[in-house]
Amino acid sequence: MSDVHDFQADIDAVQRITAIPSILNVVCDVTGVGFAAVARVTEDRWVTCQVLDNVDFGLRPGDELKVETTLCHQVRQDRREVVIDHVSQDRLYADHHTPRIYGLQSYISVPIILPDGSFFGTLCAMDRAPAKLDNPATIGMLRLFVELIAHHLDSDRALTESRAQLAEERLTAELREQFVAVLGHDLRNPLSAIEAGTRQLLKAPLDERSSQIVGLMRKSVSRMGTLVDNMLDLARGRLGGGIQLETATDETLHAVVEQVVEELRSAHPDRQIIARLDRVGHLSYDRTRIEQLVSNLLGNALTHGAADQPITVMVGIVDGQLEASVCNGGDAIPPHLLDNLFKPFFRAQVRPSQQGLGLGLYIANQIACAHGGTLAVTSTPQETRFTFRMPIALAVTADAGTAPPG
Helix, strand or coil: CCCHHHHHHHHHHHHCCCCHHHHHHHHHHHHCCCEEEEEEECCCCEEEEEEEECCCCCCCCCCEECHHHCCHHHHHHHCCCEEECCHHHCCCCCCCHHHHHHCCCEEEEEEEECCCCCEEEEEEEEECCCCCCCCHHHHHHHHHHHHHHHHHHHHHHHHHHHHHHHHHHHHHHHHHHHHHHHHHHHHHHHHHHHHHHHHHHHHCCCCHHHHHHHHHHHHHHHHHHHHHHHHHHHHHHHHCCCCCCCCEEECCHHHHHHHHHHHHHHHCCCCCEEEEECCCCCEEECHHHHHHHHHHHHHHHHHHCCCCCCEEEEEEEECCEEEEEEEECCCCCCHHHHCCCCCCCCCCCCCCCCCCCCCHHHHHHHHHHHCCCEEEEEECCCCEEEEEEEEHHHHHHCCCCCCCCC
16 A cells, blocks of 8 residues: 555656646547546555546545545556446446446546556546547547556656665765765874874884884874875865865975975885976965875876886976976876776776775876866876976966865
8 A cells, every 4th residue: 555655756746747737638628528637546545646627526636536436446457448438328337336426427547557567547537428438539549648648657757766866875975975084084183193102202212123113103104194184185075165275375386396206206216206397486376285286196107107217297387387297107008097097096007015095196186176277197108197287377366275176
């Protein structure tokens, strides 16, 4: 047995079919009867979904009749139409209780069968006066109408289910992002405590082995801190608002990039990193975020670039825009992977020793967008190049503390 909510959903679905008022009008005009309706019929309920009442039967959408008093009950059981031209002259229905209860002389009801084979209800028409209904033209017309109605109901149901599934998936995704944000936030405190503890240990006299262990701990804490920061940036970007900037205006962008290069040179003494950094003048940007962008691009080049070929970092003004690029040699990135590089958790070439969540390029792209710029990639057998571009005018006039959504 369907509940009230299910019937209201069925009523709403029928009323969303814009053709039904016209269908009911045509049925009444062609047959000459004064009442036509689409009814939802189950084993124990009969509910009006849409109605045209020119003879004051008094039924409106949502009104209900006792199903056992209707001929639609029989239509549901037999899954065949019932057609009566003149009740008092009909050998089957002259003494039937339904015409007697409702004072009917003419009646037609055609089953609405959905594409999955389930019975929805009926398209019915009736009048207190006789009418010529039992003929192939009229029955054929109503059969075509119920096929149309069934098709629309099936499409509406599929659309409703898709929307419900999409809403559930969005809720699940939002809860997941919130979980990531809370987890990242809560991990900060123990990491800070460990970092502070290792800093204190380094101030005390330690033997060589202990110093090595504390050094390894500090590297692990630093790596974990980067992962937490990336998780929080991911959550902020996905939950709305994008990456927020704290901009300042200065002429030291080249020095900011040079500092990142020196840090990674120290961390990878076996790799050659070439820096070609021009002074680019007075710019407004978020220093910490630009450091993060360059660090992520350099980290990606160190991970995926050929170990025996240099990595080149360049900063300058090109065609009126700030342009910063990181280039490395090695195998070209397959074309089918290029479109996915800036998606979160994407890792094009995963090796057993490869670390990280696959968020570096995603975060870098979000930072570029937050600065009103772009991050692009080109890859050939000779070179893979990631290029950050930012309009100079926008960079100089950026409003501190705000960022376009990423």
